[in-house]
Amino acid sequence: MLWVLKVLVTVLALISYEHEVIAAPFNPPYTSIVVPVTKRTDAAKPLYSIEIMTTYVNMRYLTANFLIDIDAPFIWHDCILQWNSFPGSCPANTLCTYPVSCEEYQCTDIRTTYSYKINPPFCPPVTNSSTLPGWGYCTCLVNVVNPVTGSCAQPLLNYDDFTANTSNGRNVFTSSYYGANPNAACAPSSTFQSFPATVTGVMAFSSSPYALPAYLYQPLKKSLALCLPSILSTPGVLFFGSGPYYLLPQSDVDVRSYLSFTPLLKHPGSFGYFIRVNSIVIRRRSIAIPTNLATKLSTIDPYTVLRTDIYNSMVQIISFYTIGVPRASPVAPFGLCFRTFTPFVLRVIPDIDLILPNGVKWTIYTSNSIIQISRDVACLAFVDGGASSEHAIVIGTYQLEDNFLEFSLENSTFGFSSSLLRQRTSCANFNFTLINSI
Missing domain, CATH: 2.40.70.10 (Acid Proteases)
Structure with missing residues (x-):
């Protein structure tokens, strides 16, 4: 009986600590998350990207560049699905994520309600025929439209993890990060050949429940503030938060x-x-x-x-x-x-x-x-x-x-x-x- 009580106390302590960690980002001194915005002119049309931290490997974060899309219903990017992840199983400098099964509600929800609006419907029908070796479940194909070429692609829905710096509206904090765990979709590297150099994804900032804002907690999800730069040499800025926001001088x-x-x-x-x-x-x-x-x-x-x-x-x-x-x-x-x-x-x-x-x-x-x-x-x-x-x-x-x-x-x-x-x-x-x- 004493052993059971010790276990119970330990579990309650862990839950309390987890709640403290979750609550911490919403206390001062930071009021927002912040990422730089880069103007890109090396594609068929000018576009704008942000850099997001994607995974923590060998004591450092890997980063990826995503196009800013305030209309896209969900995020999709260059990654591979891996259901049996273990240390060292993911190829070097590659983002590996866990798949969403075609039997899960997110798959049906995105396919039927929150998918890309494709007009005319030139994408082939999605099917439940594909799976991963040894997994035993069908993967979830979803339709997307390439914002550069207008062509169709069919990435696979996943569980993802993104991290960004926090800010007080004036500066960026060195050791304070905010993480979000959205559903996104993995597409092969070849899908992004028409994108600007080093840009390998589309970050959705729309009102869809599968866009990034829906995965943020209050007060960070109160507003999206965006400032697109007119020059290539210096970045603009994107915030999620309640403000204030300051620009020099x-x-x-x-x-x-x-x-x-x-x-x-x-x-x-x-x-x-x-x-x-x-x-x-x-x-x-x-x-x-x-x-x-x-x-x-x-x-x-x-x-x-x-x-x-x-x-x-x-x-x-x-x-x-x-x-x-x-x-x-x-x-x-x-x-x-x-x-x-x-x-x-x-x-x-x-x-x-x-x-x-x-x-x-x-x-x-x-x-x-x-x-x-x-x-x-x-x-x-x-x-x-x-x-x-x-x-x-x-x-x-x-x-x-x-x-x-x-x-x-x-x-x-x-x-x-x-x-x-x-x-x-x-x-x-x-x-x-x-x-x-x-």
Whole structure:
């Protein structure tokens, strides 16, 4: 009997310790988890990635780079499934994860409810015919779409483990980490040949219950804050947490003080983020947007895509206000280009105001509306999406660069700063200096 009591006391002590460990990340001094954001231009289109710690091997964390996708329903990346893991069984510098069986509820749930929206349905049907040697269960094939090529792939669902640094909003802590254990999917290395160099996965930040935010605990899951850099040499920043957030040189100014807010909308069949744009105003001219149309936010589309009627109206208005600026031949995918790009042109080209509900205004300045193509040519960085595009407006990453964005996952609101350059800072100004958290 005494032996039983000793065992019981030991178990209760372990449970108490485990609860303390779980609770610790939510106490001061850290308020968020933080990862650097890198701009990538070595693929078919500009993309943005984060670096995440994936597994702990030989006293150090292995890391992997993932594309940022705020629309993807779940995470998928380069890894292999291994049901009988033991020390030394996984190949060197390879991520091995445990499989999800096709008989488990997560498999059915993702396949039927939370899978990628594939239109047209060009993926072959998923089957339960594959297994792992010696395992005795069927693996769970799921469909995904390559964000670079648009092609279909069928990775295998798994149990995963990701780790990130913590932060107080000003710095990164050296010895304090936060871990999450999502369901993800393993694809072979060949699947990622079209991705930017060293990028071997897609990190889902959508509202899906299988995207990363759903696996975080409060208060870290309160909001996703994203700041895409406009330069290659210095990273931007991504936070999960409750804030505050600081960018140099204004080390005492919470970036949230720059934000305006608008409601996030649900859209049938999508786990991405949508807002309402009532009109687009360019100086005194307005382009009305039908009230039944939601505007999508994207980290995969490189430039804002407008339905043809909206695009033509914008080009017509900007052409009117830039009548004295010499034109250049259009450079795909852009339709309006200028010759002799000088400071004079910047002064002539008008700002573009997105008018949101309750009179809230998101201003797109020339730093986010005009793209330099060559020394002598610059273009309007909006593209024609066609007369029957699925979404009337999709706001792309060029328009999001150097804007501080906060997706409140608790209150379903979207905060935006407009260009931080107007505040004499940028997304590349987070201080990634490591400090001790004690």
